[in-house]
Amino acid sequence: MDNNNARNTREVVVPGDKLDGSNLKPGENTYVLDGVVRASILGVKMVRQNTISVIPLGGRYMPATGDTVIGMVNDIGSSNWMVDIDAPYPAPLHVSEVPWKVAFGDTSKYLNVGDVVMLKILMVDESNKISVTMKDSGLRKLEGGRLVKISHTKVSRVIGKSGSMIQMIKNITDCRIFIGQNGTIWIDGEGLNADVATEAIKMIDEETVRSNLTERVKKFLEKEIPQDEEAEENKEGDE
Amino acid sequence: MSGHSDIVLVDEKGIRIDGRTAEEHRHVKIEAGVLKNADGSAYVEIGKNKVLAAVYGPRECHPRHLQNPTKAIVQCKYNMEAYSVGDRKRPGNDRRSIEISKITAEALENVILTGLFPRASIDVYIEILQANAGTRCAGLTAASVALADAGIPMRDIIPAMAAGKADGHVLLDLNKEEDNYGQADVPLAIVPSTDEIVLLQMDGNMTREEFDRAIEMAIGGCKELYALQKAALKRQYTVDGEEDDSDEQ
Amino acid sequence: MSSEIISEIRRDYIVNLLKEGKRTDGRGVTDIRDIKFEVGLIESADGSAKVSLGETTVIAGVKIIPGTPFPDTPNSGVLTTGAELIPMAHASFESGPPGEDAIELARVVDRGIRESGMIDVSKLCITPGQEVWMCYIDIYVIDYCGNLFDACNLAAVLAIKNAMVPAEQYGKGENYPLPVTCTPISVTAAKIGKDLILDPNFDEEHIASARLTIATDDDGNFRAMQKGGQGSITLDELSSCLDMAVETGIKIRKIIG
Numbered sequence: 108m109d110n111n112n113a114r115n116t117r118e119v120v121v122p123g124d125k126l127d128g129s130n131l132k133p134g135e136n137t138y139v140l141d142g143v144v145r146a147s148i149l150g151v152k153m154v155r156q157n158t159i160s161v162i163p164l165g166g167r168y169m170p171a172t173g174d175t176v177i178g179m180v181n182d183i184g185s186s187n188w189m190v191d192i193d194a195p196y197p198a199p200l201h202v203s204e205v206p207w208k209v210a211f212g213d214t215s216k217y218l219n220v221g222d223v224v225m226l227k228i229l230m231v232d233e234s235n236k237i238s239v240t241m242k243d244s245g246l247r248k249l250e251g252g253r254l255v256k257i258s259h260t261k262v263s264r265v266i267g268k269s270g271s272m273i274q275m276i277k278n279i280t281d282c283r284i285f286i287g288q289n290g291t292i293w294i295d296g297e298g299l300n301a302d303v304a305t306e307a308i309k310m311i312d313e314e315t316v317r318s319n320l321t322e323r324v325k326k327f328l329e330k331e332i333p334q335d336e337e338a339e340e341n342k343e344g345d346e
Numbered sequence: 347m348s349g350h351s352d353i354v355l356v357d358e359k360g361i362r363i364d365g366r367t368a369e370e371h372r373h374v375k376i377e378a379g380v381l382k383n384a385d386g387s388a389y390v391e392i393g394k395n396k397v398l399a400a401v402y403g404p405r406e407c408h409p410r411h412l413q414n415p416t417k418a419i420v421q422c423k424y425n426m427e428a429y430s431v432g433d434r435k436r437p438g439n440d441r442r443s444i445e446i447s448k449i450t451a452e453a454l455e456n457v458i459l460t461g462l463f464p465r466a467s468i469d470v471y472i473e474i475l476q477a478n479a480g481t482r483c484a485g486l487t488a489a490s491v492a493l494a495d496a497g498i499p500m501r502d503i504i505p506a507m508a509a510g511k512a513d514g515h516v517l518l519d520l521n522k523e524e525d526n527y528g529q530a531d532v533p534l535a536i537v538p539s540t541d542e543i544v545l546l547q548m549d550g551n552m553t554r555e556e557f558d559r560a561i562e563m564a565i566g567g568c569k570e571l572y573a574l575q576k577a578a579l580k581r582q583y584t585v586d587g588e589e590d591d592s593d594e595q
Numbered sequence: 596m597s598s599e600i601i602s603e604i605r606r607d608y609i610v611n612l613l614k615e616g617k618r619t620d621g622r623g624v625t626d627i628r629d630i631k632f633e634v635g636l637i638e639s640a641d642g643s644a645k646v647s648l649g650e651t652t653v654i655a656g657v658k659i660i661p662g663t664p665f666p667d668t669p670n671s672g673v674l675t676t677g678a679e680l681i682p683m684a685h686a687s688f689e690s691g692p693p694g695e696d697a698i699e700l701a702r703v704v705d706r707g708i709r710e711s712g713m714i715d716v717s718k719l720c721i722t723p724g725q726e727v728w729m730c731y732i733d734i735y736v737i738d739y740c741g742n743l744f745d746a747c748n749l750a751a752v753l754a755i756k757n758a759m760v761p762a763e764q765y766g767k768g769e770n771y772p773l774p775v776t777c778t779p780i781s782v783t784a785a786k787i788g789k790d791l792i793l794d795p796n797f798d799e800e801h802i803a804s805a806r807l808t809i810a811t812d813d814d815g816n817f818r819a820m821q822k823g824g825q826g827s828i829t830l831d832e833l834s835s836c837l838d839m840a841v842e843t844g845i846k847i848r849k850i851i852g
Binding site: 381382383384387394396398400402405423425427428429430431432433434437438469471473475476477478 | 636637638639640641643650652654656657658660677679681682683684685686690692693731733735737738739740
C-alpha cells in the first residue's frame with residue numbers, strides 16, 4: 108500500500124459537503140453536483156494521486172471479494188448454513204464450500220447454530236448477493252478463545268502498517284489472533300494476556316483522532332505485561 | 347388552526363410571546379451518536395420539543411415481500427410517547443403518526459443512495475419525548491443526522507422547519523400557542539445543496555404573498571439548522587480541538 | 596427477552612470466566628452496573644426520569660389525570676403501568692402492540708410499586724365515589740443491553756418520586772407531590788450453569804437458564820417477585836437471591852437518594 112499522501116490533514120466531512128479539489132477526480136463515497144465533488148458519507152477526506160475520496164468513519168461492513176471474515180452460523184438448511192457476518196446481507200455457506208464431505212441433510216452434524224467460522228468472501232454480485240467459502244488455508248471453525256467486535260473501519264488500524272500493530276500485540280501478549288475484515292476479532296491466549304490483547308484492540312477501536320497510536324498501544328502493552336529479562340522468543344503467530 | 351382568539355401572539359413591536367422576532371427559530375440543540383445499540387442516532391431539541399431518532403441498517407428486509415430487488419427500502423416509524431403531550435396519548439399507532447412516518451420516509455429516501463443496497467431495508471425510528479408544535483420537522487431533522495451517523499451513503503443531510511401565520515404575521519417555527527391559535531402552518535424540508543423541496547405540507551389560510559414569505563423564511567431556517575446538523579456530526583470526531591492523525595493505514 | 600443467538604465461543608467464555616468468579620465486563624458476581632439518572636427531563640409529564648443501568652437506558656413518565664374510580668375502590672386513585680419495547684432500543688424489537696415480554700415487564704414493575712404501597716392511593720381521591728386521580732406510568736426502553744426489570748423499576752420509582760399531582764390545571768386545588776410512602780427496589784439475579792449473578796447484561800441474560808426478580812421495600816421486606824426462564828432454581832439459590840436483593844436494595848436506595 109502506498110503511503111505517499113497518506114498524511115493528509117484529517118478533515119471530517121459529512122454527506123453534502125463540498126470537497127474542494129479542483130482538477131481532482133471523484134473517488135469512492137463522493138458524487139459530483141454542478142461540477143463540484145461532494146461527500147456522500149460521513150468520513151475523512153482523502154486525496155491520493157489525483158483522486159479525492161472519503162474514508163467512512165462508520166457504517167455497516169460491506170463484503171468485498173477476497174475479504175476474510177468471522178461470522179456466526181444463525182440458521183441451517185439441508186445444503187447450506189446461513190452465516191451472520193454483520194453485513195447488510197446474510198452469507199450463505201454452501202456444503203460444496205466446506206472442507207468436509209457433507210451428505211444432504213447432514214449439515215448440522217458439521218456446523219450448528221451458534222458456531223463461529225472464519226470464511227473468505229468468494230464473490231459479491233451486482234445485486235450484492237454474497238458467496239463465501241471455508242475451503243482455503245487458514246479458514247476454519249473457531250473454538251475456544253473469545254470474540255471482540257470493533258468497527259470494520261478500524262480493522263486497518265488494528266493490523267497496522269504491513270501488519271506491524273497486530274504483530275506487536277501478538278508478540279507481547281503471546282496470543283493467537285485472527286482478524287475478520289468485518290470487524291470481528293478472535294483472540295486466544297492465557298487469561299491475563301488475552302485480557303490485555305483485548306484491551307489493546309478496544310483501545311485502537313475507540314481512538315478516533317489522536318496521534319501516535321502505535322506508541323501508546325506499545326506503552327500500554329508493556330505496562331500490563333512487563334517484557335523483562337531475555338527478550339522473549341516470539342512464538343508462532345498466524346495471520 | 348382554530349383561527350381567532352383573544353390571545354395576543356405578536357405585539358406591536360413584532361415580538362412573539364416567547365420573545366422571538368418573526369424570523370427567529372427557537373433554540374436548537376443537536377447531538378449525534380447518543381445510543382449504543384442503534385447503527386446511528388441523534389437527539390434534537392427545538393424549543394420545548396425533545397426528539398430521539400435511531401437508524402438500523404442497511405439490514406435484511408423483513409417482511410420479505412417488501413424487498414425491492416434494485417434498491418433498499420426506507421421504513422420510518424414516528425411515535426409520540428404517552429407523556430409527550432398535555433393529555434396522555436394512548437400508546438400505539440394512530441392515523442397522524444402513520445401519515446408523518448410516510449412523508450418522513452419519502453423525504454429521507456430522496457437523499458439516501460438506496461441503489462447501493464438492493465433488497466435491504468434502512469429503518470428509521472423517531473420517538474417524540476416531548477411535543478411543542480413542530481415535532482415532524484424536529485423528527486426529520488434528527489432522523490437525517492442519525493442516518494449520517496449510521497454511515498449511510500446519502501447525497502445530503504435534510505433539515506426541516508416550519509413557517510406559519512399567527513395574528514396575521516408570517517412567522518418562522520411556530521410554537522404551541524402560535525400553532526393552536528394561529529392561522530396557518532407550513533412544514534418544509536429541503537435538500538440544502540440543491541434547494542429541492544422534499545417535504546411540504548400546509549394547512550390554514552394564506553395569501554400567495556404570505557405563502558411565498560413563509561417558504562422563504564422556512565428555507566432560511568432550514569439552512570441555519572443544516573449548519574447545526576453538520577456541526578453535531580463533526581463534533582463527535584473532534585477531541586478537544588485536537589485534530590491530528592498519523593498512522594492511518 | 597428476544598431470542599438472540601449467542602455464539603458458542605461467547606457462551607463458553609462467559610461460563611468459563613464465571614467458574615473463576617469473574618464476568619466479561621469486569622464485575623464481580625454480585626456487582627450491579629453503574630446507575631445514572633436524571634429526573635424531571637420531560638416537562639410535558641407530571642413526573643419523569645431517565646435511567647441508565649450500565650448501557651441499558653429507559654425513560655419513564657408519569658401522567659396524572661382526573662377519572663372515574665373502580666366501583667370496588669370508590670375512594671382510591673388508580674395506578675396503571677405500561678412498558679414499550681420500541682424498535683429503537685434493539686435490532687430484535689419490532690413495532691406493534693406490546694408483546695408478552697413487554698407485558699410481563701410492565702406487570703412486574705407495576706407489582707413492585709403497587710404491592711409496596713409506594714403511592715398512597717387513598718390520597719388521590721377528588722370526590723369520593725365519583726372522581727379520583729388516575730396515575731399512568733409509561734416506560735420506554737430506548738437502549739436495551741440487558742436487565743430491563745431493574746432499569747424500568749428504577750425509572751418508574753424515580754419518575755413517581757419526581758411527580759406532582761397537577762390539581763391546578765384541572766381546577767382541583769393546589770398542586771401537590773404525588774404521595775409516596777416508600778421506595779420499592781427490584782433486584783434481578785440470573786442463573787448461568789450453577790452460578791448466580793446480579794444485574795445480567797445482554798449476553799448473560801441470553802444464556803441464563805433462569806431469572807429471579809425480587810422487589811423489597813425500605814424495611815427489607817419482600818413485596819413482589821417474578822421467576823422467569825425455563826430453568827429452575829433450588830431452595831438454596833432462592834435463599835441467596837433473597838439475601839442479595841435485600842443487600843443490593845440498600846445500596847441502590849443510597850445511590851438514588
